Amino acid sequence: MQSRTPHQRAAGHDPLRVDIEARLSEELAAVVIGARRRALRDGDRQIDTAHLLHTLLESAPEVRAPFDSDSQVARLLGYLVQRSIGYGLRWQSSVEDSGAIPTVTEDGWSPVAVGALEVAYERALRRGDERAGAVDLLAAIVAEPESRAVEVLGRAGVDVAALLARIDAAAGQGIEA
Template sequence: MEPRTVGRSAPDEGVPRAENDAGTGTGFASVIAGARRRAVRDGDRQIDSAHLLHSLLESDPEARAAVGTPTQLARLLGYLVQRSIGYGLRWQGGAEVIGAEVAAGGERWSPVAAAALRDAEARGTLRRGAHGGADGVDLLAALVTDLRSRAVEVLERAGIPAGELRDRLRARTADDAPPC
C-alpha cells in the first residue's frame, strides 16, 4: 500500500528539487517549498501541477497578472483555497495520478508537475540564454501545456480558458525571445 503523503524514496536527478533552486538553476525554490507544504498538508501522495500553480500564484505577482482579470484571479484563488481545505474539487485520476517521479530530496512529483518545471527552465533558456533562467510566467506557461493536468482543470473551472491563456503566454515568449 502506498503512503498517503509525499514519501521518501531513491533519488532521481531528473526531477526538480528545492535544495538546488528547483534543480534547474531558477528561482523556484520558494514555489517548490510552498507546493511541497500544500501536498503534505492536503495529504496527497505527490506534488501535482495544482500545488505548483497555487504556490506560484501566492509568490509571483507577474504570474498572477498574466492569469487574467482580477475577477478571474479571485475565482481561481478561491478554487485553490477550497481544494487546500478539503472542499471543492475532488481529484478522480487523470494524468497526474499515474506514476511519480522521485526527487533527490525524496519528494514525489506527478509526471506533469516535474515536466512543467523542466519545461519552464527550457523556456527561460530560450528567452534569456544559458544564464538568464526561468521566471514565474515561464512556469505558468509550462503548467498550461498539458490539458489533462490538475492546474488546467482548476483554471477551466475558474472560468479561465487554458487554451487562451496558453496562447497569450506563447505570444509573450515570442516577444521576449532574443534575436537570432
Template sequence: MQNRTPDTGWAEAADGTPLSTELASAVTGARRRAARDGDRQIDTAHLLHTLLEADPGARQPFPGGPAQVARLLGYLVQRTIGYGLRWTGTVEDSGALPVLAAETVPGWSPAAARAMREACARARARGAERVDGTDLLAALLCDPRCRAVDVLLRAGVDTALLAAHLDGPDRSVCPGR
C-alpha cells in the same frame, strides 16, 4: 503527523539554470502544501496554487485580470480545505499510469515533473538567466490532462487565451511541441 512528501525537487534546472526567487518560493510552498494536505506527491495544482501566491508576474498574463486570479485562488483554497477531495486518487498522483524512469522525481507527480522540465526548456529557449514563474505557468498549460489545467478550466479561465498572453516573440508555450 509524518511528512509523506519527500523533500526533493528543483533548486535549479538540470543544466544549472537557477530558478527565480519567486519560482523557488513557489516550489518550496508546493512541497509544504502537499505535505499539509497529506498528499504523497507535489502535483500541478499545488504548483499552480503556490505560484499564484508567490509570483506577481505569474498573475499578470491572466486575460480576466485580478478578478479572475482572485476567483482562481478561491477555487484552489476550496480544493485545499476539502472540497477538492474528488481529486484524491486521480491519475496525476495515483501511480496508475506507467511512467518512464527518466520522468520520475521522488515526491513529484509525473505531470508536475514534466511541467518543471518544460519550464526549464522554455527558459533555455529564450536565453534566460533564470527560470521564472511564467515559464512554469506556460509549461502547466502544455498538459491539458493535468490537475492545474482542470482547475483553470473549472475556474473559468480560457486556457488558449492565457497561452496566447504568455506566448511572444521571445517565449513560446510548449517549446518542444
C-alpha cells in the same frame, strides 16, 4: 491537442534528483518549496500542478498579469482554496497522470509536475536564460491539457488557450515568459 510535456521516465531516472531546483530562479525555487509544503499540509501523496499553480498565484505577482482580470485570479484562487480544504479529496488517493503508467516520483512529485518543471527550464533556455522563472512554469502548466491545474483553470472559467496565447505573446515582446 497533443501534450508538450514529456511523461514517461526511464526506470530509476528522476529529474529532480539531478537537482532540477538548481535550474530554477530563486523566486521559482521558493514556489517549489511552497508547493511541497502545501501538498504536505493538504495530506496529498504527491505535489501536482494544482499545488504549483496555487503557490505561483500567491507568491509570484508576474503570473497574474496574463489573466483577464483581478476578479478572474480571485475566482481561480477561490477554487484552489476549495481544493485544499476538500475539493481535492477525490484526488488524494490518485496520481496526477496523463495516461502513462501512474507513478509518483521518489521525491513525491506527480509525473506531470516533473514534466512541467522540465518544460519551464527548456523554455528559459530557449530565451537564453539559465534558470526558469515563474512565468515559464505557468506557461508549462497551462500547456499541459491533462494537468490538474488546467482542470482547475477551466472550472474557474479561464480560457486556457487564450491564457497561453497571452503568455506567449508577452514572451515575444521580450517580457519574461
